[in-house]
Amino acid sequence: MSSTAVDATPAPADKTPRTERGRRTRRALLDAAAAEFGERGFHDASVSGITRRAGVALGSFYTYFNSKDALFRALVSDMSGRVRDEVAPAVRGAPPGVPAERAGLAAFLAFVREHKEIYRIIDESEFVDPDSFRRHYATTAVRIEARLRSAAALGEIRADAGEVHAWAIMGMNVFLGLRYGVWAEDGDVEVVADAAADLLCRGLAAR
Amino acid sequence: MSSTAVDATPAPADKTPRTERGRRTRRALLDAAAAEFGERGFHDASVSGITRRAGVALGSFYTYFNSKDALFRALVSDMSGRVRDEVAPAVRGAPPGVPAERAGLAAFLAFVREHKEIYRIIDESEFVDPDSFRRHYATTAVRIEARLRSAAALGEIRADAGEVHAWAIMGMNVFLGLRYGVWAEDGDVEVVADAAADLLCRGLAAR
Incomplete structure (x- = not known):
């Protein structure tokens, strides 16, 4: 496996949103990620670019995903x-x-x-x-x-x-x-x- | 195009080997490249790794390819x-x-x-x-x-x-x-x- 392979640590189960608002934010991050990874590719994509697209505060990102x-x-x-x-x-x-x-x-x-x-x-x-x-x-x-x-x-x-x-x-x-x-x-x-x-x-x- | 895209400058025509020995060396570099890129991927592969596999001096590489x-x-x-x-x-x-x-x-x-x-x-x-x-x-x-x-x-x-x-x-x-x-x-x-x-x-x- 090359050094570009992702960290295989599973997200802790408690990152699954419990509220409707949390589910909407997670969905917005996934949609923004599709656009960012699709346009820029994995290596050039950034978490800050994704949160900006999603209209989510950078600090909130880690509530939903580890990396x-x-x-x-x-x-x-x-x-x-x-x-x-x-x-x-x-x-x-x-x-x-x-x-x-x-x-x-x-x-x-x-x-x-x-x-x-x-x-x-x-x-x-x-x-x-x-x-x-x-x-x-x-x-x-x-x-x-x-x-x-x-x-x-x-x-x-x-x-x-x-x-x-x-x-x-x-x-x-x-x-x-x-x-x-x-x-x-x-x-x-x-x-x-x-x-x-x-x-x-x-x-x-x-x- | 992402920053990972290759330099699109065509190799100068004069890098085409003229001799049988040159053609064999170019072939050896391509075969070594197939093994190196196949195992390590583009980003982790190195010219020195490829020349080592091919048994070709690093300096000779640029006789055949620009990069x-x-x-x-x-x-x-x-x-x-x-x-x-x-x-x-x-x-x-x-x-x-x-x-x-x-x-x-x-x-x-x-x-x-x-x-x-x-x-x-x-x-x-x-x-x-x-x-x-x-x-x-x-x-x-x-x-x-x-x-x-x-x-x-x-x-x-x-x-x-x-x-x-x-x-x-x-x-x-x-x-x-x-x-x-x-x-x-x-x-x-x-x-x-x-x-x-x-x-x-x-x-x-x-x-």
């Missing part, structure tokens, strides 16, 4: 959870199998366009906090695999759908998000999702 | 080219369409297992040298898209295969490489490539 490292770790976990929570209702609202994966991708692309900084933050976690990076992709893949296995059990998709398919779909989604969400918004989200779903549905076979 | 930044940039370009050159013969040796993509993925997975550092180096280029990062994926996608369009013109795959399919395939390959090449080698390369090819061939459809 810039601890805040970064919390932010990766928060962003991972926000993607999950953004995608989940779209997936649940569609029939299992390819329609659910299509809906998940469309929701993900729309989320990425509004939160482009998520790529830089998750990607930088590979260097700043490798455990968070690994946890993000490992848990996402497990979630996709569970969906595929449920759909397979229902006979909606091939019976052998499993881990390789889950990682293939996750990679597809991440790179379509990079191309059509972060780099440029030249493709309509629904058109990109349709093309991907059609690929998942019947592959590359000639008609 | 650590310039060497990193050259290394990303070199690794991008090595992946391309490793995959190309496998792709050319298979029938166009899905068999070619399958062969390319199998060759890529085998390469990644031997050169796990490529992930860390390409991923770190997003922060150290963003132009190299973008160029790597943009040129890879263009290459895949060109293959798909040729195969479509031959009637081997669907006629509408294009950019979305190319990015989907690239993402699939990168994440299967991360899972089955870098993180763990628990899957047989040919079995993983077969599963991915079967997905590309006929999608997730129930049999």
Whole structure:
């Protein structure tokens, strides 16, 4: 682990805000951190820049987080959870199998366009906090695999759908998000999702 | 661009070695750089560490590269080219369409297992040298898209295969490489490539 890896000391449990006002301040710090880390990167970002963006007194910061490292770790976990929570209702609202994966991708692309900084933050976690990076992709893949296995059990998709398919779909989604969400918004989200779903549905076979 | 971005000054053309001995030394420096950057990351890597690994005198380094930044940039370009050159013969040796993509993925997975550092180096280029990062994926996608369009013109795959399919395939390959090449080698390369090819061939459809 390089010297840039974050301090792995867990935040004491008592830093979890007990009041609604405390939860709002913590949320404001996380949102400000997303902007600051997204624009400047981990090393150039500063706690004072983050509290300034959040409109929070510098001294209050340590009520919520032990360090810039601890805040970064919390932010990766928060962003991972926000993607999950953004995608989940779209997936649940569609029939299992390819329609659910299509809906998940469309929701993900729309989320990425509004939160482009998520790529830089998750990607930088590979260097700043490798455990968070690994946890993000490992848990996402497990979630996709569970969906595929449920759909397979229902006979909606091939019976052998499993881990390789889950990682293939996750990679597809991440790179379509990079191309059509972060780099440029030249493709309509629904058109990109349709093309991907059609690929998942019947592959590359000639008609 | 953050303060960690590399100096974008191109190396003077006259740093290209003219002799076979010079080319061997440059190659040794690139290989040593892959090991040093892969293990320590860009910021903790040092020119002296790289020359020591390469068995090259520190003073000779500047005959070949202007700086650590310039060497990193050259290394990303070199690794991008090595992946391309490793995959190309496998792709050319298979029938166009899905068999070619399958062969390319199998060759890529085998390469990644031997050169796990490529992930860390390409991923770190997003922060150290963003132009190299973008160029790597943009040129890879263009290459895949060109293959798909040729195969479509031959009637081997669907006629509408294009950019979305190319990015989907690239993402699939990168994440299967991360899972089955870098993180763990628990899957047989040919079995993983077969599963991915079967997905590309006929999608997730129930049999």
